[in-house]
Amino acid sequence: MEHIHRQTRTDVHVHVIGGGLAGLTAAITAAESGARVTLYEGHRTLGGRARTTDGPYRTNEGPHALYRGGPHWAWLARRDLLGSVVSVPPLEALRFRFRRAGALRRVPPAALLRLARRSPRTAPVDADFRSWAAGQVGDEGARAAAHFAAAALFHHDPGALSARFVQERLHRLSSLPPEARYPVGGWARPVDRMAGHARGLGVAVETAARVDTRTLGELARTGPVVVATSLGAARTLLDDASLTWESGRTVLVDLAVRTRRGDAFVVSDLDAPGWVERFTAQDPGLAPAGEQLLQGQFPIGPDARRAEGTARAEELLDLGFPGWRERTTRRTEALADGRTGAVDRPGTTWRDRPAIVRGDGIFLAGDQVAAPGLLSEASFTSGIEAALLAVKAAGPRSGQRSGYGVDLNRT
Incomplete structure (x- = not known):
C-alpha cells in the first residue's frame, strides 16, 4: 500500500452525514487531509446501498461490480482496500445471451457492436441518444444499443437521454477485456475495509445516529459538514427544494x-x-x-x-x-x-446536477450530484471532492490536495 502522508489538524473538525460509499470516501479523504472527522450513520450498520445481506444468500442491495477504468478502482487500490476481486470466467462469458425479436440469441446485432466501439466524444450532449445513434447505425441498431446500455442506466427510455451520457456507458459496458470486477464475498467486504481504514485514521463513527435539520445546524457551527445521503434525504435535511435530479x-x-x-x-x-x-x-x-x-x-x-x-x-x-x-x-x-x-437529459451533463458546494460550510456528495462517473463512481468522486473542499474551507493551512483529489474539470 502506498503511504498516504497525513498531518493532523485538531483545529479542523469535519462532520460527514451518511455512511455509504460517498460518506466513507469523504471521511477517509478528510482524515487523510489532516482533519478531525466524525461520521454519522442513521442505520446500525455502514454501507448504505452497498450493503450485502448476511448468509447463506449474500445478495447486494446496490452495486455489484467495480470498473477498472473508473476513479474509485485506483483510489481503493492505493489504500489496499480492494481486497479479492474476480472477473467473469471465460467459459461463463460464452454464456452471454441476448433477447432479440422475442428469441434468445448468442450474438448481438453487428450495428450495436459497431456503435459501442465509437468514442463517447463523438456523441453530442444536446441530442437524444435514439436520434443520434439511428443516424450512425440505423433504427434497429440504435434501439438495441439503448436497451443494452440500460444495464448501467436503470431507466425505462434510455434512447431519450443525452447521446453523450448513454454512449459513455455503452462504450464502457462493451469494452474488451471487460472492465467489470466483482468483490469476493459481496460489497460488504470493501465497505468493511473502508470502515476499518477510516477508524484507523482516527475517524469517529457513530451508527444509529440520525441527524435532523436542527442537529445539522449545531454541527455546522463547529465545522464544515459533508451531507453524503440520497438526494431526497439531503433535500429534506437541508430544506432545499432545488436538490432534485x-x-x-x-x-x-x-x-x-x-x-x-x-x-x-x-x-x-x-x-x-x-x-x-x-x-x-x-x-x-x-x-x-x-x-x-x-x-x-x-x-x-x-x-x-x-x-x-x-x-x-x-x-x-x-x-x-x-x-x-x-x-x-x-x-x-x-x-x-x-x-x-x-441520468442526464439532452442538453445536460453531470455539471448541471446539484452542486457539491451548498454554502454556509455545507457540501454535498452522492450518486446524483455534480460529479462524473459510471453509477457508484459518482459517489466516490463527489465524496473526495466534497471532503477536500470542506477541509479547504476550514482554513488556509488545511489539507494537501496532491494525490487525493479528482480534477473535475478534466473529466
Missing part, C-alpha cells in the same frame, strides 16, 4: 435457484430495457452449494406498476433459465425509485 425507476428481482447445467450467465433484453445476471458465476460462495443467485433489473416508467417489470423479468427468465420456477428456493422483489444514480 432525474434517476431511474427499476424493478429488482433476486432469485436463488438450484443449479442447472447450461444456464445462461447473462440475458440482456434488446427488445426492451432489462437484464438478468447469474452473479454466482464469478463468485460461487455467495450461495449455498448446489444453488445459484440471479438478479434482474427491469426499468419501468414513472406511472407503471411494479407488476409490469415483474412480468418482463419472468419472460427473460423463461428464455435463459429453463425450469427456474420449479428450481427457485428464494425470491425477493423491490422497486428502486430514485435510488439508481443520476
